[in-house]
Amino acid sequence: MIPVTKPFLPPKTEYQRYIDGIWERNWLTNNGPLVNELELQLKEYLGVNHLLFVVNGTIALQMAIKALDLKGEIITTPFSYVATTSSIVWEGCKPVFVDILEDKFTLDPSKIEAAITPNTSAILATHVYGIPCEVEEIQRIADKYKLKVIYDGAHAFGVKVKGKSLFEYGDISTCSFHATKLFHSIEGGGVFTKDPELLKRLAYLRNFGHDGFEKFNGIGINGKNSEFHAAMGLSVLPYLKEIIQKRTEQFEYYRQMLKGLKVSFPNTLGIENYNYSYFPILFQAEAQLLKSMEILENHGVGSRRYFYPGLNNLDYTSGDCLVSDLVSSRILCLPLYHSLSKEEQKMIARLLLRVQNNSII
Ligand SMILES: Cc1ncc(COP(=O)(O)O)c(C=O)c1O
Structure with missing residues (x-):
């Protein structure tokens, strides 16, 4: 797993x-x-x-x-x-x-x-x-x-x-x-x-x-x-310097491996000392996210809808937050941690691309 x-x-x-x-x-x-x-x-x-x-x-x-x-x-x-x-x-x-x-x-x-x-x-x-x-x-x-x-x-x-x-x-x-x-x-x-x-x-x-x-x-x-x-x-x-260095490499590798995937990423350009704490991808549609999550899970890969649902949807509150609702329904965080290997990242990227190309069910 x-x-x-x-x-x-x-x-x-x-x-x-x-x-x-x-x-x-x-x-x-x-x-x-x-x-x-x-x-x-x-x-x-x-x-x-x-x-x-x-x-x-x-x-x-x-x-x-x-x-x-x-x-x-x-x-x-x-x-x-x-x-x-x-x-x-x-x-x-x-x-x-x-x-x-x-x-x-x-x-x-x-x-x-x-x-x-x-x-x-x-x-x-x-x-x-x-x-x-x-x-x-x-x-x-x-x-x-x-x-x-x-x-x-x-x-x-x-x-x-x-x-x-x-x-x-x-x-x-x-x-x-x-x-x-x-x-x-x-x-x-x-x-x-x-x-x-x-x-x-x-x-x-x-x-x-x-x-x-x-x-x-x-x-x-x-x-x-x-x-x-x-x-x-x-x-x-x-060990933090080493951990961040590793995450920087993993982050860039994901970006490179996911080039063909129709997703977008939050704008992290120009952030000083960015820490690469998560790797969220934003799908174009929730259905694509759900399918991807399911296939990842079937192949022993964890992912998380971080954050879903948007907090404005909690029972005791109200408020229209259209952008947030759209983002939270389509955002998925992929595995990211110090010991994640390139092979594992490659496998995750391939699975996501195959879901997009409908080549696995
Ligand atoms: C944005 C945010 N705020 C607050 C917390 C709460 O932190 P803790 O789990 O240390 O109580 C978390 C933890 O996941 C978080 O992600």
């Missing part, structure tokens, strides 16, 4: 070395030395001023909404993972969906202003597949209407805009370090902000609001991550 993704595992001895240290110190969680070390290394790798390592990317989003004290409506993208919307709902706010750009699949800034009401408190947009949102235009609108900006950067590890980490844009950015992500700590996430005051608030939120044992600074949550998760992050990070 060729899965759609496969977590990268570092050499066991390297992880084991960190685990031995945990046994010696008997310090398993609660802001331990490995968590601190990982935060330092990530700051350096990403070139950011502040970050907190948290338990996952979903809690990171919820902490961001809480830290900014958002109320009412939050303008957001329908084309993302469900956690982007569920975080808004769990924090008692209402998601208001605005359609996406046809070429990049990120929030369309030209449609934001029409969705703003007196109840709007923020914009929460996703750098989907690691493709940067229109950060400058979004900030211009946010400044005009005094809105906060949160970026769900779950896919955007390492990507830059104008020489700056994408995580430095907006009031708060988040990332997921889930096992299936480019950089991972099994489960995990990051919260990023340039604002030291917000960082302080996020740090309290991460630890139940504790300000020492007997005092609290607001109501928080348990967003802390463990030494074991940090150990995995520390073991994976040194």
Whole structure:
């Protein structure tokens, strides 16, 4: 079976070395030395001023909404993972969906202003597949209407805009370090902000609001991550350059092998430090996608409709997002992971071409 993704595992001895240290110190969680070390290394790798390592990317989003004290409506993208919307709902706010750009699949800034009401408190947009949102235009609108900006950067590890980490844009950015992500700590996430005051608030939120044992600074949550998760992050990070290099090659090879296929790709041209986190293809018709998926599966190849359905179609929400609906009904992510071989990619490409040419049923 060729899965759609496969977590990268570092050499066991390297992880084991960190685990031995945990046994010696008997310090398993609660802001331990490995968590601190990982935060330092990530700051350096990403070139950011502040970050907190948290338990996952979903809690990171919820902490961001809480830290900014958002109320009412939050303008957001329908084309993302469900956690982007569920975080808004769990924090008692209402998601208001605005359609996406046809070429990049990120929030369309030209449609934001029409969705703003007196109840709007923020914009929460996703750098989907690691493709940067229109950060400058979004900030211009946010400044005009005094809105906060949160970026769900779950896919955007390492990507830059104008020489700056994408995580430095907006009031708060988040990332997921889930096992299936480019950089991972099994489960995990990051919260990023340039604002030291917000960082302080996020740090309290991460630890139940504790300000020492007997005092609290607001109501928080348990967003802390463990030494074991940090150990995995520390073991994976040194391999990231190699992983991205491999994915760059795989990405180009797919593009080359799929030249004859009637599909299109999101526009990733000119993205600084693009991370090749996914390989989505956009079919011309849903029927072609469904047939391709079935044939791939029959040949032991996993693929995923990432993201389907569009989040504007969830039960409790509404909103017309025609571009997003069209994209989500026709998008398919193909396998992409460090150990995927050229032969496997070739086989996947051939299967897709044969489906198109009706030469297999
Ligand atoms: C766009 C997006 N946002 C948020 C999340 C949630 O991250 P986590 O699984 O770490 O909670 C994911 C994870 O798949 C995601 O893809």
